Amino acid sequence: MKNTKALYIFAVLVCLALFPQAVLSGVSTPARGDHFPDIVLSVPESPADNAYLGLNEKNTFSLSDIKTDILIVEVFSMYCPYCQREAPLINDLFEIINKRSDIRDKVKIIGIGAGNSPFEVNVFRKQYNIPFPLVPDQSFAVHKAVGEVRTPYFFVLKKKSDGSNLITYSQVGSIRDPNQFLALILNEAVLK
Amino acid sequence: MLCARSAPAVLFAVMLFTASVCHGASEQFKGKIYNPGKLRAVESGSKLKIGMTAPDFTLPAVSGGTVSLREFRGKNNVVLSFVPAAWTPVCSDQWPGYNIVRGLFAEHNAVLLGITVDNIPTLYAWTREMGDLWFPVLSDFWPHGAVAKKYGVLRSGGVAERALFVIDKKGKIRYIDVHDINSRPSLEVLIKELEKLDK
Numbered sequence: 001m002k003n004t005k006a007l008y009i010f011a012v013l014v015c016l017a018l019f020p021q022a023v024l025s026g027v028s029t030p031a032r033g034d035h036f037p038d039i040v041l042s043v044p045e046s047p048a049d050n051a052y053l054g055l056n057e058k059n060t061f062s063l064s065d066i067k068t069d070i071l072i073v074e075v076f077s078m079y080c081p082y083c084q085r086e087a088p089l090i091n092d093l094f095e096i097i098n099k100r101s102d103i104r105d106k107v108k109i110i111g112i113g114a115g116n117s118p119f120e121v122n123v124f125r126k127q128y129n130i131p132f133p134l135v136p137d138q139s140f141a142v143h144k145a146v147g148e149v150r151t152p153y154f155f156v157l158k159k160k161s162d163g164s165n166l167i168t169y170s171q172v173g174s175i176r177d178p179n180q181f182l183a184l185i186l187n188e189a190v191l192k
Numbered sequence: 193m194l195c196a197r198s199a200p201a202v203l204f205a206v207m208l209f210t211a212s213v214c215h216g217a218s219e220q221f222k223g224k225i226y227n228p229g230k231l232r233a234v235e236s237g238s239k240l241k242i243g244m245t246a247p248d249f250t251l252p253a254v255s256g257g258t259v260s261l262r263e264f265r266g267k268n269n270v271v272l273s274f275v276p277a278a279w280t281p282v283c284s285d286q287w288p289g290y291n292i293v294r295g296l297f298a299e300h301n302a303v304l305l306g307i308t309v310d311n312i313p314t315l316y317a318w319t320r321e322m323g324d325l326w327f328p329v330l331s332d333f334w335p336h337g338a339v340a341k342k343y344g345v346l347r348s349g350g351v352a353e354r355a356l357f358v359i360d361k362k363g364k365i366r367y368i369d370v371h372d373i374n375s376r377p378s379l380e381v382l383i384k385e386l387e388k389l390d391k
Contacts, residue, residue, distance in 0.1 A: 079218070079289035080217070081218060081321065115285075115376075117380060120380070123292065127292045150219045151217050
């Protein structure tokens with residue numbers, strides 16, 4: 001009987017060990033067609049960032065508060081070499097969008113620093129002259145909510161009339177060509 | 193009865209295996225990282241104290257040649273960053289961050305020396321994934337972990353603790369952080385310690 005109990009406990013432990021963590025925590029990475037979790041973030045310190053996102057002065061905001069039709073969310077980390085190399089490309093993407101008066105107010109970008117403190121996010125911002133808002137996710141709360149994606153990871157969200165955000169595109173790794181990426185996501189979001 | 197008795201073990205297992213290891217998630221290291229799971233936070237006990245003279249050492253560098261701590265005496269403040277092992281989650285998620293803050297180290301006349309107990313070929317392959325590191329990466333492979341042991345940060349399994357030592361220009365230890373091996377030390381805290389030093 002004792003052996004049976006020990007075997008049972010051992011089996012449970014083995015099963016738990018073999019289960020992927022995302023399954024255990026019940027969080028898988030949301031994909032195209034899914035609703036993006038309406039995560040809550042700290043309001044950026046910079047008034048310019050707040051103006052860009054169209055936020056009122058509060059301590060926190062959710063993605064649905066951002067005044068835009070399309071939101072590009074980049075999950076990054078200052079400790080991620082790939083994200084470091086990618087930074088100039090995302091800056092180019094921002095500039096391309098910013099120069100187009102037809103989409104400037106409809107397509108916005110926000111970076112979420114997985115596991116990064118406010119200090120670390122600022123280091124990344126200064127190092128790469130990031131012109132769009134970066135917000136810290138020091139506790140990995142957002143990172144966990146999106147299934148602990150590898151970085152950089154991009155979600156493109158389209159705001160629906162009820163305020164929720166529908167994922168129209170997502171990818172891990174480099175966007176490669178900012179112009180092509182923009183054309184692709186506009187096409188996916190049917191906002192040409 | 194069975195459930196009641198096994199509940200603590202099951203709960204422990206759930207806590208152990210759901211303890212999130214989110215580090216090392218860069219796409220750069222996709223498929224290359226060995227995850228040892230959650231480890232005992234700190235195993236060793238460094239006998240070194242703040243104010244003591246930092247033990248000298250000479251180690252081979254990945255870039256070639258050797259580096260000795262005494263080279264910096266009277267010239268630079270020094271940060272020693274011991275990390276446990278190449279190709280593991282948190283370690284792969286620490287030095288790439290230091291690699292973009294060279295200016296912050298330079299502002300405080302500090303050099304950074306990265307040290308692991310891995311051999312040179314392993315360190316070469318691993319650090320190439322991080323881009324061109326501006327700081328020397330030193331191998332404490334042979335005699336295995338001798339410098340880590342000298343600093344009191346060699347764990348029983350033969351890897352180093354995740355530890356930071358800040359040493360001033362006079363060779364005195366000014367800050368020690370033998371950190372939880374499962375998490376990354378705060379960059380902000382390290383920089384604040386550097387701010388306390390004479391340039």
